[in-house]
Amino acid sequence: MWGSDCDTIRLRLALMAGHDLPRSEEAEVERHLAGCVDCRRHWAALGQSQHVLEQARVLSATASMSAAGEASVWSGVSREMARLDERRSERRRNWRSLLPAGAVGAACLTVGMIVGDLWLVAGSPVVGGGDMAGSGRTGQALMAPRGATPNLPVGNMSRPATRSDAEWPGRGGPVDPLQPRASGPYRNY
Amino acid sequence: MSDPGTGSLDLHPLSGAVSDARLVEEVRQGDQDAFGELVRRYEGRLMSVLMRFVRDRELARDLCQETFLRVYERLDKFDPARRFGPWLFRIGVNLGLDTLRKRKRRRWPLFFSDSPSELGIDPASPDPREHLDLQQEVRQVLDGIPEQYRTVLVLRDLENFSTSEIAAILDRKEATIRWRLAEARTRFQRIWERRQSVKPPHTLGAPEQEPEGSEHVGE
Numbered sequence: 001m002w003g004s005d006c007d008t009i010r011l012r013l014a015l016m017a018g019h020d021l022p023r024s025e026e027a028e029v030e031r032h033l034a035g036c037v038d039c040r041r042h043w044a045a046l047g048q049s050q051h052v053l054e055q056a057r058v059l060s061a062t063a064s065m066s067a068a069g070e071a072s073v074w075s076g077v078s079r080e081m082a083r084l085d086e087r088r089s090e091r092r093r094n095w096r097s098l099l100p101a102g103a104v105g106a107a108c109l110t111v112g113m114i115v116g117d118l119w120l121v122a123g124s125p126v127v128g129g130g131d132m133a134g135s136g137r138t139g140q141a142l143m144a145p146r147g148a149t150p151n152l153p154v155g156n157m158s159r160p161a162t163r164s165d166a167e168w169p170g171r172g173g174p175v176d177p178l179q180p181r182a183s184g185p186y187r188n189y
Numbered sequence: 190m191s192d193p194g195t196g197s198l199d200l201h202p203l204s205g206a207v208s209d210a211r212l213v214e215e216v217r218q219g220d221q222d223a224f225g226e227l228v229r230r231y232e233g234r235l236m237s238v239l240m241r242f243v244r245d246r247e248l249a250r251d252l253c254q255e256t257f258l259r260v261y262e263r264l265d266k267f268d269p270a271r272r273f274g275p276w277l278f279r280i281g282v283n284l285g286l287d288t289l290r291k292r293k294r295r296r297w298p299l300f301f302s303d304s305p306s307e308l309g310i311d312p313a314s315p316d317p318r319e320h321l322d323l324q325q326e327v328r329q330v331l332d333g334i335p336e337q338y339r340t341v342l343v344l345r346d347l348e349n350f351s352t353s354e355i356a357a358i359l360d361r362k363e364a365t366i367r368w369r370l371a372e373a374r375t376r377f378q379r380i381w382e383r384r385q386s387v388k389p390p391h392t393l394g395a396p397e398q399e400p401e402g403s404e405h406v407g408e
Contacts, residue, residue, distance in 0.1 A: 052327060059323065073250060
């Protein structure tokens with residue numbers, strides 16, 4: 001069995017056989033070869049197999065030369081390229097045709113969000129304490145899950161009896177969404 | 190078809206011809222003739238490489254065409270700071286290797302063609318059988334080498350790419366390629382020697398299979 005030196009040298013020999021070893025490393029390999037019979041034998045065998053590969057390369061290069069008169073693949077490639085471009089532009093056209101519908105959809109969504117926001121501000125139970133659009137539930141009651149008993153005084157559950165409807169926003173009182181809201185825990189809502 | 194040529198991937202750097210980068214830019218601007226120039230520049234070499242992998246001229250031609258189409262399709266993603274040749278060959282080599290793997294999975298019995306016309310042997314030459322035998326023998330030895338080594342050996346010793354070009358094609362470090370090349374040559378020599386010592390001349394046996402490593406080159 002070879003020593004670890006021989007293992008390393010043999011990898012370098014394989015590179016040297018195809019002129020792929022840097023010249024700076026060749027001197028060290030040659031020094032090793034001078035003193036190692038096994039590696040010299042391996043070097044000779046590598047030379048033979050490398051010669052076979054070289055012959056095979058030359059032969060197939062000759063074969064390729066004889067096939068060089070073959071028609072170029074360009075005609076086939078250009079035909080397929082035209083098809084590819086056609087498909088691409090069709091996809092682009094389809095995508096463009098969807099643009100107006102997408103724009104209308106986005107506009108509807110934006111308007112809906114604005115209207116919804118205004119509506120929430122105007123009729124928000126947490127601000128106004130009134131019923132949510134026909135839900136039959138009052139502001140704080142909405143915080144609790146349906147069926148749970150809210151921790152509220154019995155009677156009129158969400159508004160103090162001292163205020164009139166006109167004092168409550170959303171209950172007949174003036175609501176201006178652009179104005180700062182009344183003081184309270186939800187001021188910055 | 191253009192001459193396959195041998196040597197560097199920069200096929201026309203000093204000849205006054207338009208550079209690959211310039212042609213790529215022109216193709217991006219819609220000039221299809223510029224792509225035609227790239228095709229003519231590389232098709233011979235690419236066909237030769239693909240033939241090494243699939244060993245069937247018609248299939249290699251299809252793969253060659255497919256490679257150029259993929260290149261055209263992905264040209265927007267190509268980084269112009271990099272070299273066009275290795276990128277093209279990377280796509281081609283991947284296609285060739287994928288085709289080989291699919292064939293193996295389907296267990297196609299005909300791994301390569303023995304027909305002289307496909308091997309490109311000139312019938313007018315004195316005795317094509319000798320060449321045929323050598324080519325077949327080399328192929329069978331190559332088939333006994335795991336793919337990751339065989340690919341490097343084929344590109345370096347049969348297609349004459351430099352190790353730095355192979356590193357660019359296979360997207361590996363050059364040191365890795367050199368190590369694989371050394372290993373591949375050692376394995377080739379070992380199998381070649383074994384076959385020569387156990388067989389009478391001009392007799393072909395079954396390929397000696399070693400454990401197959403598999404990898405896919407990143408594009």
